[in-house]
Amino acid sequence: MKKYVYALVAASLFIAGCSKDDSSDYVPLSAEAGEEFSGGVATVSNATEEAFGFAYNGLSASESTDFGVGNSFFRQSWVSAPSSTTARDGLGPFYNAVACASCHFKDGRGRPPLYDGELGRGLLLRLSIPGMDPHGGPLADPTYGGQLQDNAILGPIIKGQIGITYETITETFDDGTSVELKKPIYTINNLGYGSLASGLMISPRVGNQIIGLGLLEAVPDAAILGFADEFDNDGDGISGRPNYVYDIQSNSQKLGRFGWKANQPNVKQQVAAAFSNDMGITSYMFPNENCPPGVDCGSIPNGGTPEIADLAFDRVVLYSRVLAVPIRRNHNDQDVLNGKKLFNDMQCVACHKPKMQTGDSYFISGYQNQTIRPYTDLLLHDMGENLADNATDFLASGSEWRTPPLWGIGLVQTVNKHTNFLHDGRARNLTEAILWHGGEAQAAKEKFKKLSAKEREDVIRFLNSL
Amino acid sequence: MKKLTISLLSLAGAGLIIASCSDDDNNDTSRTVTKSEVVANYAKIVYQNYKDAYDDAVELETAINAFTANPTSAGFDTAKTKWKEARESYGTTEAFRFANGPIDDEDGPEGLINAWPLDENYIDYVDDNGTIVNGGIINSTATVEITKEYLSALNEDGGEKNISTGYHAIEFLLWGQDLTAPAEKKAGLRAYTDYLDGSAAINQAKRRQYLNVVADLLTDNLDYLVKQWEEGGEYRTVFLALPVDIALQNIYLGIATLASAELAVERMDVALANMDQEDEHSCFSDNTHRDIYLNFKGIENVYEGEYGNIDGPSLEDLVRQANNQVATDTDKAFDETEDDIEAIAIPFDFAISQGATSTEGAKVKKAVLALQEKLGANLLAGASALGISVTIE
Numbered sequence: 054m055k056k057y058v059y060a061l062v063a064a065s066l067f068i069a070g071c072s073k074d075d076s077s078d079y080v081p082l083s084a085e086a087g088e089e090f091s092g093g094v095a096t097v098s099n100a101t102e103e104a105f106g107f108a109y110n111g112l113s114a115s116e117s118t119d120f121g122v123g124n125s126f127f128r129q130s131w132v133s134a135p136s137s138t139t140a141r142d143g144l145g146p147f148y149n150a151v152a153c154a155s156c157h158f159k160d161g162r163g164r165p166p167l168y169d170g171e172l173g174r175g176l177l178l179r180l181s182i183p184g185m186d187p188h189g190g191p192l193a194d195p196t197y198g199g200q201l202q203d204n205a206i207l208g209p210i211i212k213g214q215i216g217i218t219y220e221t222i223t224e225t226f227d228d229g230t231s232v233e234l235k236k237p238i239y240t241i242n243n244l245g246y247g248s249l250a251s252g253l254m255i256s257p258r259v260g261n262q263i264i265g266l267g268l269l270e271a272v273p274d275a276a277i278l279g280f281a282d283e284f285d286n287d288g289d290g291i292s293g294r295p296n297y298v299y300d301i302q303s304n305s306q307k308l309g310r311f312g313w314k315a316n317q318p319n320v321k322q323q324v325a326a327a328f329s330n331d332m333g334i335t336s337y338m339f340p341n342e343n344c345p346p347g348v349d350c351g352s353i354p355n356g357g358t359p360e361i362a363d364l365a366f367d368r369v370v371l372y373s374r375v376l377a378v379p380i381r382r383n384h385n386d387q388d389v390l391n392g393k394k395l396f397n398d399m400q401c402v403a404c405h406k407p408k409m410q411t412g413d414s415y416f417i418s419g420y421q422n423q424t425i426r427p428y429t430d431l432l433l434h435d436m437g438e439n440l441a442d443n444a445t446d447f448l449a450s451g452s453e454w455r456t457p458p459l460w461g462i463g464l465v466q467t468v469n470k471h472t473n474f475l476h477d478g479r480a481r482n483l484t485e486a487i488l489w490h491g492g493e494a495q496a497a498k499e500k501f502k503k504l505s506a507k508e509r510e511d512v513i514r515f516l517n518s519l
Numbered sequence: 520m521k522k523l524t525i526s527l528l529s530l531a532g533a534g535l536i537i538a539s540c541s542d543d544d545n546n547d548t549s550r551t552v553t554k555s556e557v558v559a560n561y562a563k564i565v566y567q568n569y570k571d572a573y574d575d576a577v578e579l580e581t582a583i584n585a586f587t588a589n590p591t592s593a594g595f596d597t598a599k600t601k602w603k604e605a606r607e608s609y610g611t612t613e614a615f616r617f618a619n620g621p622i623d624d625e626d627g628p629e630g631l632i633n634a635w636p637l638d639e640n641y642i643d644y645v646d647d648n649g650t651i652v653n654g655g656i657i658n659s660t661a662t663v664e665i666t667k668e669y670l671s672a673l674n675e676d677g678g679e680k681n682i683s684t685g686y687h688a689i690e691f692l693l694w695g696q697d698l699t700a701p702a703e704k705k706a707g708l709r710a711y712t713d714y715l716d717g718s719a720a721i722n723q724a725k726r727r728q729y730l731n732v733v734a735d736l737l738t739d740n741l742d743y744l745v746k747q748w749e750e751g752g753e754y755r756t757v758f759l760a761l762p763v764d765i766a767l768q769n770i771y772l773g774i775a776t777l778a779s780a781e782l783a784v785e786r787m788d789v790a791l792a793n794m795d796q797e798d799e800h801s802c803f804s805d806n807t808h809r810d811i812y813l814n815f816k817g818i819e820n821v822y823e824g825e826y827g828n829i830d831g832p833s834l835e836d837l838v839r840q841a842n843n844q845v846a847t848d849t850d851k852a853f854d855e856t857e858d859d860i861e862a863i864a865i866p867f868d869f870a871i872s873q874g875a876t877s878t879e880g881a882k883v884k885k886a887v888l889a890l891q892e893k894l895g896a897n898l899l900a901g902a903s904a905l906g907i908s909v910t911i912e
Contacts, residue, residue, distance in 0.1 A: 099910045107910070121784035122792045132638035133654075135647035137696040137797040141636045207641060207654060354640075354647055365793065470625065 082390035091460045091519065092265050092378025093411070093423030104379040104464050105160035105264050111419035112375060123372025126365055127153040127160075131332055133206040134356040140365065143356020145333040146209045147202035147343055149177045153369075156260035156331070160376055161461075161468040163260035165237070165478040170214065172204050176477060177331065178215060178239060179256040180249075181444050188299035189306070190316070190447055194250050198343045200330045201241060209348060210245040222439065224488040227503045232488055236439065237479050246345040254444035254451070257477035258313050262461050262468075265427060266311070266320050267374030269458065271411035271420045272431075274308045280406060280430035291403040291493050293432030293456070298447045301325075301338055310431045313476040314446040315455035321370045328361060328369075335359040336366045375417065378425075378460050383518050392515025395508055399500040404456040404493070406430045428459035428519060437491020440475070452492060463517035483516050484509065551840065552832035554763040554905075560824050560831035561770055562755050565620075566748040567827055568612050568820075573741040575605040579689070580734040587714060587727040595711035599693050603806060606686065609633070610813025612744075614821045617781065618773030621747040621754045628740040630685075631671070635800050637687045639696065643726065646696055656683070657725045665728045667736050684733050685740075687801070692730045694803035701872040704865075706805040764907060770834065771902045771909045774818045779895030782814045788887045790867070794874045799867045807867035815860055815890075819853055822898070834901065842904040849901055852893035859886040 090096040095109040108120045129141060130151040136142035149172075150156050156163040156175035163175015178201040181191035193199035197212055205211045218238045225231040239255045283294035298309035300318040307318035317323040325338035333342060336359045344350035361369070383389050396402060405428040413421045433453040441452035449455075454476060462483070466472050472482045480486035490498040501509065582601040586594035609632075616623050623629040639645050643655045656665065656673075663669060670684055695709025712718035714727050747754035758766060786807075790798045799807040820826045824833025839846035862882050864870040870879045902909045 097910070101910075103910075118784075118788055118792055121780075122789045125785050125789040129636060130634075130638070132636050133640040135645050135652060136636070136639050137645075137802055138636040138795070140793050140795040140798050142640075144638075207656075207659065354652060362793075368792075 082387060082394060084384050084390060087424070088426060089381035089384045091381055091426040092268055093425050094419050095265065095268055095375070095377045095423070096380050097377035098380045100379060100382055100464060100467065102159060102468050105262055105376060105461060105468055107377045108372075109267075109375045109377050109417070109419065111417075116371065116375075119368045119371050120375060122365065123368040123370070126361070126369045127157075127372055129154075131334060131356075134354040134360075136356075139357065140362065141356075143334055143360030145202075145204075145206040146348070146350060146353050147205050147212055147345075148333045149173060149200075149202050149204060149331045151332065153327070153332075157263055159468050160263040162262045162465050162471075162473070163478070164469070164471045164473040165217065165257075165259065166215065169216065175260040176215065177201065177203075177258060178241065179258060179444065179446075181254045181256070181446075182250045183252050183254075185445075189297075190299055191445060194253055196246050196345055197241075197249060198345070200343070202330070202333065202343065206353075208353065211243070212246060212345060213241040213244045216240040216242045224502070226506075226509070228506060230506070232485060234439075234485055234488060235479060235481070237477060246347060254442065256314075256442040256444040256446070259473070259476065259478045261313075261457070262465070263373055264376045264461050265378040265425070265458065266376070267415070267417060267420055268378070268411060268423065268425045269310060269427060269431065270320055270374065271415035271417075271423070272409055272425075273412040276409055276412075277308065277310065277431050281432055289400070289403060290496055291400075291434070293404060293430050293434050293493075294448075296433050296446070296448045296455070309447065310455075312446075313454060313457070314449040315431060315433060316446045316449070320374050324370050324373050325366070328366070334361050336361050337363050338366075379464055381518050382463065383514070386514070386518075388511045388514045389518045390515075391508075392511035392513065392518075395504065395512050396515055399497045399512075401497055402428075403497075404430055404432070404434055405459055406456075426460065429456045432456060434494070435492035436489075436494060439491055440489055442476075459516065459519045461519065463519050483513050487512075552836040554767060554837065556832035557824065557834060557837055558761075558763055558766045558770070559759065560829070560833065561766075561821065562748065562758055563831065564820060564824070564826040564829055565612075565615050566745070566750070566752075566755065567829060568608065568615070568817075569741060569744045569748055571608040571827070572605070572612055573738065573745050575601075575608045576734075576738045576741050579605045580738050583689070583730055583734040586711075587731055590711055590714040590723075590727075592711050595693070595714075599804070602686075602689060602693055603804065603809070606801070606806060606809060607813065609686065610810055611817035611820055611826070613781075613814050614774050614777055614817030616773060617776035618769040620758070620769065620773070622744060628743055632685045632737065632740050633687070634685050635687055637691055638683055639691055642683050642688060642691060642729065646698055653721065657729050658722050665725060665732055667732055667739070670732055670736065684736050686737065687803070688733045689730065689737065690801060690803045690806075692726070692733070697797060697802055697805060697868070701866070701869040704805070704869055706866070707803040767834075767905065768902075768907050768909060770821060771898065771907055774821050775895055775898045775902070775909055777814055778818055778898060779891045782811065783887045783890035783895070786811065786814070787883055787890075791871045791875050791880055791883050791887070794871060797868065799871070802868065805866035805868065808863060808865045808870075811863070811867065811886075812860055815857060818894070818898075819857075822849070822853070834905075837905055838901040842901075845897065845900045845904050849894075849897040852889075852897040856886070856889040856894045859889040862886070 097107040099107060112120060131144035132142050133144045134142040144151055155173040165176040166174055180194040180197055180199055180201055182194055184192040186192050201213055203214050219235040222234040222236055223231050224234060239257055278295060281293050281295055283292055285292040296309040296315040297306045298316050298318055300307040301322055309315035309318055311317040311323045325336050328334040328336050329339035340359055342350040407428055408424060408426050411420055411423045411425060415421050433449050433455055435452050436454050443451035445451055474480040474486040475489055480489055487498060487501050579601040582598045586598045621627055640654050643657045644651050644653045694707030697707045699705040713720045714723050716723050746752055786800055800810050801807045822834050824831050863886055864879045870883050874880045875884045899909055
């Protein structure tokens with residue numbers, strides 16, 4: 054592997070931090086000590102297609118068994134009721150996928166369909182109409198509910214199918230090269246239960262990788278709020294703000310931190326919602342099926358009340374919390390470090406915060422007081438018109454999205470055999486993902502476009518090291 | 520082409536590492552072998568095992584076809600016997616999974632062959648607490664022709680895992696649901712008349728057709744694996760051309776993952792923790808105890824380089840050359856783990872029914888821990904002694 058040695062071209066882009074003592078010598082960049090341990094103590098040394106599937110190695114023996122059970126329930130398919138495998142039945146009646154692992158294959162990231170009618174690969178559509186539900190959340194379509202399940206068990210009529218057409222947006226770099234971005238336009242076809250409500254808003258979302266979630270849970274609210282600057286008081290053009298969402302178990306509003314619009318307060322509620330909405334599996338948190346008017350779900354055999362036993366559910370939640378973060382690859386390479394420096398200089402770090410501390414009260418003691426590097430502030434940011442879905446979600450506006458953590462993105466290709474990024478996988482690689490940035494991120498995107506090809510490659514190399 | 524960024528410790532001087540020139544001989548004459556020889560011997564074993572599984576599946580298909588052509592009680596029993604026999608050769612092949620091989624790569628047929636849990640309701644009638652629900656493809660009023668193409672297409676629809684073909688689909692069709700209590704130690708009691716025209720059953724013709732088709736699909740899928748691994752076969756060629764440490768790493772990933780994760784946890788510990796009667800892989804025939812034993816045997820076959828008539832250069836030989844202590848410890852681990860597995864009550868749903876703290880459940884737990892802490896740990900130690908780095912779930 055050739056190491057590139059070159060002088061940095063002075064430009065207004067680069068915040069001068071280089072020593073000028075000996076301008077004829079190139080000063081190599083160096084990594085921060087320990088920065089390769091993105092997940093702190095919950096970092097795993099693996100870069101294969103299994104990289105997202107390892108437990109934090111500090112679990113107790115009984116937690117390990119719980120992890121194993123959770124893993125089993127995550128990977129194995131749910132089957133329709135009634136079935137001999139009573140622990141695993143109750144799928145649907147309406148669902149997007151038969152297993153968590155369908156959309157989060159190997160605990161990784163889903164993707165949009167490759168062709169019309171391809172199901173269960175990771176894209177779903179949230180549905181809402183103008184207004185708010187009693188808890189301040191999105192108001193569901195009266196017939197089709199808050200999410201389109203595009204599949205069903207044998208028997209009931211399928212609610213509808215996702216249709217996608219594409220418009221092209223061309224972005225051109227300063228060096229003349231151009232990139233064609235594909236903007237998806239969503240429709241719902243073959244409606245099974247009548248028309249969609251007028252004013253219906255569709256929010257497309259792909260399944261995200263499951264690593265490091267407990268670590269993110271362990272970050273104190275105050276730390277996240279400390280990153281916020283809703284009214285851009287510091288005048289840097291960045292105005293991250295928290296989403297406050299409904300927490301079922303406490304029946305109160307809590308800081309949201311999970312989901313593409315930070316609409317879930319904790320891992321448990323995220324998992325419960327996914328079981329219910331994505332697979333039609335009821336749990337103690339979501340005991341009701343998603344039934345369109347005219348369908349009597351009570352008359353369709355179910356998998357028990359609830360369909361996932363409490364203990365099994367809690368084990369899936371534990372599983373989802375303790376998947377370790379893969380160690381950085383090539384974090385010491387000069388190209389990667391150069392990319393990291395550019396990432397910083399372009400102010401990508403204003404939202405993709407490199408580093409934060411977990412608190413001292415998480416129930417997994419090993420997760421306390423850890424330095425983690427998720428590259429996110431977990432806050433909402435206006436990302437501009439092109440990325441907007443025009444669908445609100447609690448306090449998130451139709452053009453706001455949560456900064457997603459970047460840890461693991463360099464392994465999505467290896468684990469999931471694709472490089473589809475952003476909330477609906479519309480970006481077909483990381484360069485496209487950057488070019489989609491708008492709104493608060495417009496300035497950073499413009500800086501990226503000014504970079505030379507080599508510099509852009511370095512930024513991508515850096516991102517791929519995460 | 521997958522890029523593996525696993526660090527491989529150099530093997531420099533490994534031949535020098537002799538823990539003790541002990542001559543506590545076992546009766547085996549230790550061979551001096553090379554890594555390449557071990558890799559080549561492994562390929563022979565994989566091919567032969569898949570071939571045996573294929574041949575047994577052909578016998579199963581023959582028995583099934585004979586039964587459906589003329590359904591009798593005797594023919595039904597023969598088909599069931601052939602199914603259990605076919606499982607004997609398949610069970611040991613699971614040691615070749617998790618090894619970046621063709622069984623479970625992107626296009627791998629593992630799901631079509633051995634998927635669990637089975638969506639019974641998707642295939643045929645099921646008993647819902649005493650009420651028969653006549654569902655599934657077999658009882659569907661839609662006019663569909665049950666063909667190989669039809670079932671394959673259903674099972675590959677959009678990333679869904681395969682839920683209605685393979686050994687367990689055949690098992691379900693031959694035994695039906697196990698509706699008796701675990702303490703009765705009985706398997707499913709499907710009547711052969713489910714297939715006999717003129718009996719009290721319904722949709723007998725479609726049921727016969729379904730059974731024939733899944734039996735046919737099974738042999739097709741096993742044949743694919745035979746062709747991949749035969750001499751000159753596509754994957755065998757790839758495998759033998761891999762850098763020898765990568766090939767060994769793959770072999771180790773297979774057996775270590777099966778030992779510590781898939782067998783110990785997924786198939787045993789989870790079932791024990793759930794205490795759910797049918798949370799066992801061969802729940803219709805109550806044959807799970809054989810699955811467990813055969814998975815163990817498959818690991819042993821690979822480690823010792825022995826299968827059927829094959830007895831050649833093995834991981835055991837390499838480990839003994841590198842570190843005699845680890846080799847000895849590993850032998851002991853195999854023996855103790857085997858004892859623990861054989862101590863588990865039969866059938867498996869009875870063993871797990873009262874959970875980990877019951878007398879029978881504790882035996883299952885002991886075997887789980889043996890697989891993880893003795894066998895799995897020693898396999899990894901052996902790999903490490905050879906300079907092979909293996910990280911498993």
